[in-house]
Amino acid sequence: MTSLESPTASDTPGTVAPRDFPIRRGCPFAAPAEYAALRTDDPVARVTLPTRREAWVVTRYDDVRELLSDPRASADIRRPGFPALGEGEQEAGARFRPFIRTDAPEHTRYRRMLLPAFTVRRVRAMRPAVQARVDEILDGMLDAGGPVDFVTAYANAVSTSVICELLGIPRHDLEFFRDVTRISGSRNSTAEQVSEALGGLFGLLAGLVAERREEPRDDLISKLVTDHLVPGHVTTDQLLSTLGITINAGRETTTSMIALSTLLLLDRPELLAELRKDPALMPAAVDELLRVLSVADSIPLRVAAEDIELSGRTVPADDGVIALLAGANHDPEQFDDPERVDFRRTDNHHVAFGYGVHQCIGQHLARLELEVALETLVRRVPTLRLAGERDQVVVKHDSATFGLEELMVTW
Numbered sequence: 021m022t023s024l025e026s027p028t029a030s031d032t033p034g035t036v037a038p039r040d041f042p043i044r045r046g047c048p049f050a051a052p053a054e055y056a057a058l059r060t061d062d063p064v065a066r067v068t069l070p071t072r073r074e075a076w077v078v079t080r081y082d083d084v085r086e087l088l089s090d091p092r093a094s095a096d097i098r099r100p101g102f103p104a105l106g107e108g109e110q111e112a113g114a115r116f117r118p119f120i121r122t123d124a125p126e127h128t129r130y131r132r133m134l135l136p137a138f139t140v141r142r143v144r145a146m147r148p149a150v151q152a153r154v155d156e157i158l159d160g161m162l163d164a165g166g167p168v169d170f171v172t173a174y175a176n177a178v179s180t181s182v183i184c185e186l187l188g189i190p191r192h193d194l195e196f197f198r199d200v201t202r203i204s205g206s207r208n209s210t211a212e213q214v215s216e217a218l219g220g221l222f223g224l225l226a227g228l229v230a231e232r233r234e235e236p237r238d239d240l241i242s243k244l245v246t247d248h249l250v251p252g253h254v255t256t257d258q259l260l261s262t263l264g265i266t267i268n269a270g271r272e273t274t275t276s277m278i279a280l281s282t283l284l285l286l287d288r289p290e291l292l293a294e295l296r297k298d299p300a301l302m303p304a305a306v307d308e309l310l311r312v313l314s315v316a317d318s319i320p321l322r323v324a325a326e327d328i329e330l331s332g333r334t335v336p337a338d339d340g341v342i343a344l345l346a347g348a349n350h351d352p353e354q355f356d357d358p359e360r361v362d363f364r365r366t367d368n369h370h371v372a373f374g375y376g377v378h379q380c381i382g383q384h385l386a387r388l389e390l391e392v393a394l395e396t397l398v399r400r401v402p403t404l405r406l407a408g409e410r411d412q413v414v415v416k417h418d419s420a421t422f423g424l425e426e427l428m429v430t431w
């Protein structure tokens with residue numbers, strides 16, 4: 021579907037066929053071009069999901085923030101109208117119930133359990149360890165020699181190692197975690213495939229939980245076991261599901277951001293030069309890259325528990341509704357010249373980490389990883405360049421998180 025003429029939320033569904041969703045990006049560094057027309061002409065638009073179910077998508081900044089802070093917008097994946105993008109996610113999500121897909125009070129309980137590990141103070145203290153890990157991974161990549169796939173050798177290695185270290189997962193095959201997310205996050209996976217992939221992850225975590233119960237260490241798994249599992253506040257299955265979603269949510273998003281940001285900087289040497297000249301720009305640059313790239317565009321999935329009005333239209337109770345973060349982050353009503361990548365942008369109140377009660381719990385850690393990963397690369401590998409043609413870069417279109425499958429580089 022390319023036409024933007026679809027029924028409004030108050031029309032009778034079925035008179036005009038809803039457009040297919042997700043809508044592909046043309047440029048990897050921008051929202052799909054159709055989002056601009058949706059924001060203007062059809063801000064609460066009816067779509068058909070890959071599961072062939074119908075739902076609504078919301079593209080305006082104000083509507084996205086309103087929806088995500090509305091307690092009537094439920095994140096409970098067990099509700100029949102939940103707009104999962106794949107059958108596998110819908111079925112496995114309803115079975116394993118990761119807390120990102122639950123509502124208060126259940127959601128609040130798990131979120132509170134994790135929060136102390138992700139405060140600004142805690143994350144700041146992790147900087148030396150993150151820097152050491154990033155340097156080690158970069159040494160490995162440089163020693164191996166180019167050309168290499170940057171997604172595997174750097175982006176995935178950094179994001180996976182950092183989360184494993186925080187949780188206390190011994191250095192394992194990094195590709196194992198990538199495969200788990202690749203399968204569980206793909207909208208083409210069946211419920212069996214998702215369950216099998218998550219089953220493998222839970223098996224690994226269950227072994228560690230049992231070990232830490234016997235012999236706690238200084239890591240997050242031990243802390244959660246000691247403070248929450250042993251006193252009986254959570255069951256082992258609930259703990260495994262919480263650990264599993266923390267790994268999955270934290271890995272792929274950060275991998276995508278490191279890889280796409282690097283590609284953008286290679287495409288735009290003037291931006292790279294700006295960062296080289298003024299490294300103090302890095303924190304603001306990271307936030308601008310988060311806004312522009314909006315890799316978690318269609319992660320915030322909700323169901324209307326009651327009728328919800330947005331931009332004068334009604335999302336009826338029990339219908340699925342998706343808050344499109346790239347739509348909000350490129351809304352010219354909120355961001356001056358939103359397609360411009362501006363590392364000196366002020367008032368950059370983007371929603372790349374979502375908004376409201378489910379807003380990303382790992383956002384401080386994600387910012388730290390991005391700052392260290394990009395700063396180290398810019399400083400230590402000034403000759404980094406693409407190996408091969410620009411159009412050979414492999415973009416990932418079938419996953420919950422937008423990103424790159426492969427990025428061949430050399431130096």
Ligand code: HEM
Nearest residue numbers: 120266269270273274277316320373374378380381382386
């Ligand atoms: C650049 C990287 C990241 C991006 C763009 C991102 C984006 C998001 C977004 C948009 C949400 C909200 C989903 C919703 O409203 O339904 C979210 C939630 C979440 N994120 Fe992140 N994330 C990133 C990194 C991380 C990291 C590093 C971790 C942990 C180590 C993490 C863990 C989580 C968890 C556990 C949730 C669920 C929170 C809840 O439901 O209360 N994320 N993330």
